[in-house]
Amino acid sequence: ERLILSEHRIWEFFRGKLVQRDEEGFRRYLAIADEFAWACYSPIQAHVYADRASPSCKEPPLVFFNGGTSPFSSSRGKDFKPEEVRIAGEDLSGRDIELASKLPIPVVGLPWHQIAHLPEALVIGHEVGHLVEDDFGLTDGLQSLLLEGLAEAKAETRQGAWVKWLGEIFADIYGCLSAGPAFVGALMDFLARDYAEISFERKTEKDWSPYPTTYLRGLILLNVLEEMGFPDKVAGYRSLWDNFKSKMPREFSDDVPFIVRKLLNGNLIKSTAPGVPAASVKEIFCFSRAQQDVVDRAVKLGTKMAVAGSDIRVLFATARAAYEADPKTYIRENYGAKILTHIEKNVIRRGIRRKELPLTFQQIEEKLRGYEESARSMVDEVLRESDASLLRIQADANDVVAGATDGSNAIQPEQEKPSSARG
Structure with missing residues (x-):
């Protein structure tokens, strides 16, 4: 039962994040945030893993909204809970955290208010840094x-x-x-x-x-x-x-x-x-000087700035630079929405992450087999620990019974205490 409940709680942790993509008001922003997180994560992944079909090669980070006041990342047990505000029965801890950390999906949490302000989304880069440290050892x-x-x-x-x-x-x-x-x-x-x-x-x-x-x-x-x-x-x-x-x-x-x-x-x-x-x-x-030059040229155009290009890191940086240069113009010209629309239409592609080469059917099968073997290993480990725990409980129970039989642990009647009252 404990094993089944642990699996459900771990799945619940991810379900709440995935379901946000069914909400019309969140879908576009989360897809764009995912794309930026992947652009920050994938260069290190590509260097580390010669074989992308390896089960050790994690999937792109999953971005979600949460009730915290600042962004956070969850990779190997760090802040592994659905919300910053604790909800009884939802937090993962101990063995649940360790199991969840071995799953192939790292996550990045963003405060709800960032859905309306793209210039703050650059802090995703900091959170991806935590994932990179953990996932690549x-x-x-x-x-x-x-x-x-x-x-x-x-x-x-x-x-x-x-x-x-x-x-x-x-x-x-x-x-x-x-x-x-x-x-x-x-x-x-x-x-x-x-x-x-x-x-x-x-x-x-x-x-x-x-x-x-x-x-x-x-x-x-x-x-x-x-x-x-x-x-x-x-x-x-x-x-x-x-x-x-x-x-x-x-x-x-x-x-x-x-x-x-x-x-x-x-x-x-x-x-x-x-x-x-x-x-x-x-x-x-x-982030290169050439990328920064593109940002600077766009911002210098002021109200004539046209959103262009397919480098999502440059586009996010342009949103921030335009906001810093003239917040009123940024808001009045609705640059944030324009950049989001451009990314949605011209940067994000249906299917796999941009620039990630598709795996062959055979590679996918090999990766799935690796995941299945890893899952079986985790389940076996939990079961072994559960069996060991049951044996300890049984041993403790036997000790209590033995103690009661020989009288060493028998409950002794309370000794009558001398009265302190004066007659």
Whole structure:
């Protein structure tokens, strides 16, 4: 029964996300968000897996709306619940999480309000970064590169903090690689808070949390843009970020360039193909100057801007850049809706994801057999654990019976306590 219920709960987790695509008001946006997520995910997948029919090669990420205030991703057990608000009986935990994480579909959750504001959707790139780290087993490699950077910075005493923050740092870096300066603008907009909240935020060893301070995150973004070759764009965002200050020791800010260079340029991504050398994430996946030039030319046209092209990363970046350049014109000219319509009609194709070559029937059969073998393995493991649990329960019951028989565990009558009352 437990096994059956676990399977139903895992399926329920995905059912709620799939059914959103039956709603007319959500269908278009989710399809477009899926396409952007796939454009961010597929370059790493293509480098890692020489054989796309491998069961280890996961399917494109599934984007859905949820009740959280910020985006999140669920890959290997992270935030693996239907909603940020807990609902009794719907959360997955323990073995359910582990089983769900082995399924071939990673997911990205978006706040409901983003359905009406395309310029914020670039943060999907950050969430795909989490999926990339987990699905392609990059954590150990990232930690090694981080430690190399810290050694160069002579920052070993701050290692505990940076290791704790590594997952979010990589996701921020990956977001920058997905859409360049436009992502930086979107994330800075998301992070922006009251001056005192940012400038006086301080973390200590007792409460590092998974995130660096907001100030340090902004500094990391600026350094990534610099490394990507956008010094002109850095200047504008830096003038905004310099209005804040950091309450953390100065050494943390000094560490940032060393860390960013290592994580961007270190040989991190390994291919399953024989003879293919490891490559840096920046070598495989990076928003180029040529892509940014297309964005800049479109935005300079102002009200004469015509939506064109088939590069969804450029189109998303253009939406953000146009909004930053002139929010009123962006809204008045309805650029968001125009870009969404263009993507729907000219970028998304029926059937498989854009640019993904179809598998042959034989490859599909091989992949399905691999999934079936993996499923049988998971079920067998759960059953073995259930059998072991039943044996432990039976052993405990036998101990209780034996104890009752020899009197060692028999319930003893309560001893009469002397009265403290005075007669």
